[in-house]
Amino acid sequence: MPENRLIQGRYRLLDTIGRGGMGEVWRARDESLGRQVAVKCLKPLGPRHEPSFLQVLRERFRREARVAAALQHRGITVVHDFGEDDGTLFIVMELLSGRNLSQLLDDNRRQPLPVPDVIEIAEQVTAALAYTHEQSIVHRDLKPANIVRTTDGTVKICDFGIARLGHDIGFTARLTGTGIAMGSPHYMSPEQIGAHAIDHRSDLYSLGCVLYELATGVPPFDLGDAWAVLIGHRDTAPTPPRTLRPDLPEAYERIMLELLAKEPDNRPRDADALAKRLADARHPYPGRGPAIGPGVMTAPDRRLPSWTQGMTLGSPAGLDRPRRYASDRAATVLTDAWTSGGDPQRGDASPAAGIAGPALPDDRRAALAALAGRHTAALNLGRLGRWEEAGEAHRALAAERERLLGPDHPDTLTSRLESGRALGRLGRHFEAHQTYAEVLAGRERALGPDHPDTLSCRHHVALNLGRLGRLEDCRAMAREVAGARARVLGANHPDTLTTRYELAYILGKLGKWTAALQTYQEVAAARAETLGPDHPDTLAARYEVGICLGRLGRSADALALYRDLVAARTRAQGADDRDTLRARHGLGVNLGRQNRWQEALVEAREVAAARERVLGPDHPDTLVSRRESAVALGWLGRWSEAEDIYRQVADARERILGASHLDVLASHTDLAQCLEQLGRAGEAAALHRRVAALRQERAERRR
Template sequence: MGEVWFGYDNKLDRPVAVKFVRIDRQSDAADELTKRFVRESRITARLEHPGVPAVYDCGSHGDDLYLVMQLVDGCPVSSVLDETEVPVAWAVAIAAQACSVLAVAHARSLVHRDLKPANLMLCPDGTVKVLDFGIAAAFAPNLATRLTRTGVVVGTPDYMAPEQAVNGTTTAQSDLYSLGVVLDELLAGDNQFAGATALASMRNHVEVAPRPLRTRRRDVPEGLERLVLWLLAKSSDERPATAGVVYERLMDFCRDLPPFPGYVDLGSPHPVRMYAAVVGRITSAVPGAVRRQTQSARPLPARQAEDRHRADPAGIDREDVELARRDAEALKAQSRFAQAADVLAEAVAPAGRAFGAKDPDVVDLRIELADALFLGGDYRRAAPEFRRLAADLAEREGPGHDLVLRCRLMEANCHAAVGETRRALAQLGDLLRDERRLGVDEERILELRRQIGLLVLGAGDRAGARIALSGLLPDLERRYGPGHPTVGQVQEILKNLDGS
């Protein structure tokens, strides 16, 4: 995919790492890939966690894209696996630290998509860095494409979740599956799903049941074996709900970390361990701290909130609303979607108080905010924005208005993107019934049916996907003809589902 160079930042007088990523400049998609690379780099740069290298800069140089980041001193976990047997507690510690990164990333709707030992760096102080956040996302098809068509599958076949292998659909649960493969390999010493070819590996993830760890390494605790099997469930719905749940379970198996000579330096007090030792005592030393923080974050009582609004009047006019829209549009043109969302969010609340949430100018502002959140990958914030818009627009324009239906579709896409597959499928099913009843254009209905079929497949329900796509195929052939690319894609999926 590219290569990493040692570099030096002359301006700030520090060493850096420069990752060059090659793209085909002759491709029709080259400009789009460049924009997405910059967008994903910006999203990643906002991910603040000690387990993620800091991002300093990004851009293009000649035919390559580049990412300038913190230079990490450590050993790739892939090299550790090649050189030694990893103690059980350290295997768990590596996975737990990676899981703490995933918990923060997933809360911000950021999915890694290519978690593997080569993307984990074990440092001499015992910390783990997760590398290449955003790289896979930049080269994956966009969200709508991932949900509606087959195409480029981004990731590493040996560590790829079944839904990712089948049709490129990735969610937080896909990352957890990959983490399970990594942890299984750290404990057993080999990747049980690796095949002779990339296709063989992908088929193994889809079809081969995982072997229990204790048949391959006797000193693995039974509870840890169950956790790994839970992570390796074929259906994303059957895996743990969040990375936080996995982290808590993992911590039970790495309370006392033994020496790990050659990889972790225990000979001198490392500043990171000293710092973490103090911070790690906060919850146990002050048991009420979490509860008090939660209480302080509660919303103000209604009367206090009204008093605050009276003390801080809207102070906004139509010109201010238009200015916010223009500023946001300029930021979006530069793929600065998070900043655009901040600008719009700052204007939406006072504009709503001044003119009403259903005022046409305010609704337009809210639509742009929801779109900016979606384009910036902040699906958890975007979903309720689309839901409220659909409700308000339905009241103003009627339930069959095109914008109402679009907002409903976008909310479902948000839930699908963060792994809430059942909720997304329920919403898409309701939308399909309403669009049929309303007589929406057949092409939109066919596209929605295909999206539902592929989302069912991505959730691991092969039988359900076969039923949905088999029923869709003749309608696609009738509408577009047997030689249409969409028809061929569905035929290929059904062929794979039939095992031929």
Template sequence: MAESKVIQGRYRLLEPIGRGGMGEVWRARDESLGRQVAVKCLKPPAPHLDPEAARVLRERFRREARVAAGLQHRGVTVVHDFGESDGVLFLVMELLDGRDLGRLLDEAEHRPLPVADVLDIAEQVAAALDYTHRQGVVHRDLKPANIVRLTDGTVKICDFGIARLGEDPGAGASRLTTTGLALGTPHYMSPEQIGGTDVDQRSDLYSLGCVLYEIATGVPPFDLGDPWAILLGHRDTVPVPPREQRPDLPDYLDRVILELLAKQPDQRPPDARELERRISVGRTTPPYLPALAPEPPDAPSAPTGENGPGSPLPSWTRGMTPGHRAAGGRPVVPPSDTGVPLSDRWTRVDAHGTRPEPPAPGPAAARELTALTGRHESAVGLARDGRWSEAAEAHRTVGADRARLLGADHPDTLTSRHEAAAALARTGRAAEALRVYRQVADARLRVLGPDHPETLATRQETAAALGRLGRHHDAHQLHTAVLAARERAAGPDHPDTLRCRHDLAVNLARLGRLEEAYRAAYETAVVRARVLGPLHADTLATRAEVAHVLRRSARWAEALETYGELAAIRERALGPDHPDTRAARADEARCRERLAEQERTAEPHPEETHPS
């Protein structure tokens, strides 16, 4: 269309301002009312498209016009007019002064938006969806490009181009999903859209979860270049929690996004109004976070249903392209090997079901492996000397070289990566440590099994890293699971089990569950004294936790006694000037002061006394 084109003698097209899958959007002037508007024109059918498919495209456009024209809400783009002119279908909308979320991310070079902006956008979009869903309309293509933030801060949903009426799920809808006319954008499609099953308002909530994930972290939840991999990610893979990408996100926002991204619709918020409520409550009330997301399901050996896990994707997905996607942030990681698991002897099962021994390394590789063992011990020495940053880098490079020679899942490779994470945690880089711990835990689970001591050690450190990041509820869930496994595998009195019980007690105190924390710490201290001895460093650490919980509970007399005993033991074992001894004496003095203050306030004033 030329710039001088006038539609129906009324709308003069001035300049193109956007293009989409269905057509072009133009800045235009309404000559009758003297105002600027946006005009969306359906692009002509492709030459290879048969007449029936072209008819379906036109029907979709008319459907959009009828649906959108009936929506009146501040969070939905206003539709003024629609029709057909010289064989071209058009839709006249309000001209928005703002930028869509895709442009906002592009201009920010895919850095995440401020948390306050994410929350504001989430609440406004939820309010608009609540309205449209109550009108029986499901958008079905929510994505950053279809959400515009105006210069005054108002957020509007645009382009109900593939919306459908919720009460019309039958033949009319199916006619609009003919093979070759796939609906939705891969990065933001719900699992039920991908599987071709019934779609309702909860599909929009899933897509909104994808959008919120991207504006909160800078990347979509499944940021892969292959559209099939993206679709499989939505259908089968548990997303990385947003807080792992961005640790400063509030706990409740991380929780809300993950709830929106649940694979099953009935595990998401039931409607947009409930989503609004959860965001509002989260801003004012510390939320109880759910347990850690379950492990991604193992790849089944055979399809479990027409569109179930492991089954081929619907035929209409074969022509899809990824479309616009974020390019920065998390690197693209190819899917892990989901074939036959590795044995505990580090051998793979071959096609005949046997377990051949791995071939012996050649002389050069053997020499390099020997050198790597020496480098590993040097890295351990750096950590022993407290040179944690150097240790982290040394373990990282050893792990990379071991992965090259032995494989990414080899136990020695995983040992190096575990040690690198431990060093990262000691340097305060808890988010990086958590990410590595999770990867190592997943690999050790596959290679060694769920109850292997090394698997449990990494999961335990994962829980500790969660606690350092303030995710105490998640940490509690994981500590509890690891403790049960420790007791099952090694018994209740094993030192590793006792360390897990100690960590659980510490985390209970962080949660404010002081009575439970006291009981757990006290019982652990008693057992540690019996198993390890009363002067063992681990025993003293747990006794210090007992004293800490007593002090937080304002049980000053008991805290004073416990700190006094701890200080005396530390003085004998470490000397009077050791920092740990001085810390215990300082805590003892604070408890004595608070106890004296408590006693003073309890004494009656002179004017309140009466002679007997």
């Protein structure tokens, strides 16, 4: 979007101050009032979108923006205006001068913030949550990046009502390399992960995660792998923060651990109760500072900002208060995906979301809300790798939604689609294909061939064709879907780029590496433009460019790319991130292709050590890196050392995968070739015979 563009004849865009998956944030000048504001421009929609889809999106955008604009509290970012200009949806907010809490931690080199700062932030965020919960509004995506401390010390919560818009626009937070839409795993409450209903206490749990990180420098479950983080939230007690931060007063440690209770009933009952706990911790006696425990340093007494004088936090926001959470006024969950109790083609909102829509009987409303909760629970079973259970849950849910809503209702079809995804994850690709085909027919009848949901289903059909070995059919359909998505959603829409990314993968599987390289390069360039050069999706496409370069024998180009990619991923994701280590692995492989085997050996050993530390000694990635070090040793003529490693890798893979797994057979072949180099022909021949027999058994079982 160009600088100096005038939005709705009023807001002059001056310069970009932020960019993310949903769009850009601009510093702008309100020409009518002569003040500077922040304008969040959601991704340009353009005239080529499917009209009914645009109509629904605009209406939902207006509803969300009205809810956000109605919030008036010093601790919440003010929304001044919203609208649409030349196909671009925009929200005008107050321009904040300060840093979000994630940036504050970065500024502090991810070291804990001073105790007085943690206390001040906790009290101000709690006051803002007390107000929003009083309005029956739940944020649901509270995290350091959504909380800003301004230059005058005021702490503000941002993005009420904005994150939720990403669901329909197509920009959702993704876990790197999975393509699965998620929230922010380090700050998700157990009930968000499981099957329980979400209320204001979910925000309190997320606040506990934020305060824990501010006080210790790390989230409560800093486990690297996203699924391990989710399991930590659900099943593991957090390490007491004073173990990591001895100078944290005991009273605040107790508060944080109560906020992080697995069961909502074991947390403070609401933000009002939390505010009282914080006040008691700060002032256990009149005129005194925080409670002092053995060996605990006191934090200086700091007065609350002047604007809080005389402020009352309101009455508790518990679910037992019918005035707030009566059945005719459900809690608005602003950052959740819309669940459809109505018809999305008409723009009906979900009763569970608390946004105005057609009135429904209480029993039907309750049934639909329960089904929405079960849908979330089933999705999370899949995210945790429990695909058998997830598939059963989605199939049961599809049957109940069909009974309540009809066979072609979008919710029914969504549940059936998810059951197909579960079947695919279980390797039951033929059954998955049948399910996808039925869902596709239903979506075409209900929504039309070019509706985004229909195209999403066609995308799944195409990928599943590839898994069935029908690579040419997969390529043809993926090309068609990419073209349709470009026409309906735009050439640079994430869904369009996802299909093109998968098309490039299939081209590689077909051995068409030049075409695959060109497609990956185009996807990487488009993602860099729309998402930013260091976005995980951009970096994923660049990684695949490196794979193609290597396959085409352009190892020098691949080596240069991987060096840049390692630096970018280290900067964006950290040195021990799995994707960073994967890029380093590619770097080492291409060092070998350049016959720089000593450097390749050093890189392989370092990556193997890092992967063992982060992922474990028997993780597949760790074993791949150990094998790469054996390859380098062989090229350096150090076959005895290589033999030990080849044998260790083969034994580990056989123990984990079974004797006839292809990776195990490949490892035994590596070992046999190493034995040949050592002059031990008899042992090598015996191992080759064993591999051949196992391959024959495997082939017979597959007939």
